[in-house]
Amino acid sequence: MEKISVAVRFRPSIAEEAAGERQWRIEDNRISLHRPLGTPISGISFAFDHVFEQSSTNASVYDILIKSIIHAAINGFNGTAFAYGQTSSGKTFTMNGSQLDPGIIPQAVRDIFDTTHMITDREFLVRVSYMEIYNEEINDLLSLGNQRLPVHESLERGVYVAGLREEIVNSADQVLELIKLGEANRHVGETNMNVRSSRSHTIFRMVIESSAKDSTSSVDAIRVSVLNLVDLAGSERIAKTGAGGVRLKEGKHINKSLMILGNVINKLSENGKHRAHIPYRDSKLTRILQPALGGNAKTSIICTVAPEEVHIEETKGTLQFASRAKRITNCAQVNEIQLPSYPHRR
Numbered sequence: 001m002e003k004i005s006v007a008v009r010f011r012p013s014i015a016e017e018a019a020g021e022r023q024w025r026i027e028d029n030r031i032s033l034h035r036p037l038g039t040p041i042s043g044i045s046f047a048f049d050h051v052f053e054q055s056s057t058n059a060s061v062y063d064i065l066i067k068s069i070i071h072a073a074i075n076g077f078n079g080t081a082f083a084y085g086q087t088s089s090g091k092t093f094t095m096n097g098s099q100l101d102p103g104i105i106p107q108a109v110r111d112i113f114d115t116t117h118m119i120t121d122r123e124f125l126v127r128v129s130y131m132e133i134y135n136e137e138i139n140d141l142l143s144l145g146n147q148r149l150p151v152h153e154s155l156e157r158g159v160y161v162a163g164l165r166e167e168i169v170n171s172a173d174q175v176l177e178l179i180k181l182g183e184a185n186r187h188v189g190e191t192n193m194n195v196r197s198s199r200s201h202t203i204f205r206m207v208i209e210s211s212a213k214d215s216t217s218s219v220d221a222i223r224v225s226v227l228n229l230v231d232l233a234g235s236e237r238i239a240k241t242g243a244g245g246v247r248l249k250e251g252k253h254i255n256k257s258l259m260i261l262g263n264v265i266n267k268l269s270e271n272g273k274h275r276a277h278i279p280y281r282d283s284k285l286t287r288i289l290q291p292a293l294g295g296n297a298k299t300s301i302i303c304t305v306a307p308e309e310v311h312i313e314e315t316k317g318t319l320q321f322a323s324r325a326k327r328i329t330n331c332a333q334v335n336e337i338q339l340p341s342y343p344h345r346r
């Protein structure tokens, strides 16, 4: 059993959103809210596994929070990392990054290929898929014809998205090209808060399979791990984003699925005796993320927040979500299956 690791990241402040009277203060891994003269406001203080300041880089987020999950996935553990936070707080920046400061996803992809190339006694097979959940429908971002895909469940595969394109990949550059294709297909739109606001949740998935190269045994032990890197749509106040029409409909779906994610996290964070029913089935997002939340996976959550006073209420909400997520325990184990050994597999 191990706890989900939860970190908070402040994005740099935006000049037009002037610094206000009250301010967030970071001391090591603790965040508290202070009045103008520096006195702390009682009851508003939170501690996390790590707090990233405004000047932090994606490289440091990767090294501190994500790298260990990626390396565990190479060794057969399921892994999930997701970014949660209000609109325009830096989720997409954290997951995808920029040319100068690549985000978690491109860093993970490069790390996986660099690391597996150095492991000489195992053979690896890597597959990727990329999907979005838009207005509670699952669309394949790698294949435009694949829309409204159903979620199924089976004993062998657990919960899976039927019909999703899975591409076998051999290099980081090949994966990054696929991601570029997927990004172009993703639903984004302009709101008052963000000129390129993600209007869907996206799940970039890598399945890593491996077996020993020179096994002389009559069975092959195949490790299969699933790695989900998730960029959630932003929680938003409809009034602040100025949403109407299509944006309003999207916003309602986004808020509803995030509310269900919050409900799942609340239930999981309660004491054992109250953990009767966890409402994973109430949304596609929580169904797909089920192993990451209280199941067989190593999980890191990065909660992004905006530093300005005008966002204090949303920031408090995100910090409360993060605090509850910190109480969830997962039970990750190496996923290994035994198959009869065939010469061609070696």
Ligand SMILES: Nc1ncnc2c1ncn2[C@@H]1O[C@H](COP(=O)(O)OP(=O)(O)OP(=O)(O)O)[C@@H](O)[C@H]1O
Binding pocket: 010, 011, 012, 054, 056, 085, 086, 087, 088, 089, 090, 091, 092, 093, 094, 194, 196, 197, 198, 199, 232, 233, 234, 235, 304
């Ligand atoms: N840590 C950071 N360093 C530099 N720029 C950042 C950082 N975080 C966010 N930004 C910038 O702030 C803007 C909003 O960030 P981003 O689009 O990542 O937010 P988001 O949380 O994904 O929003 P939404 O939920 O609306 O999609 C972007 O222009 C992004 O480049």
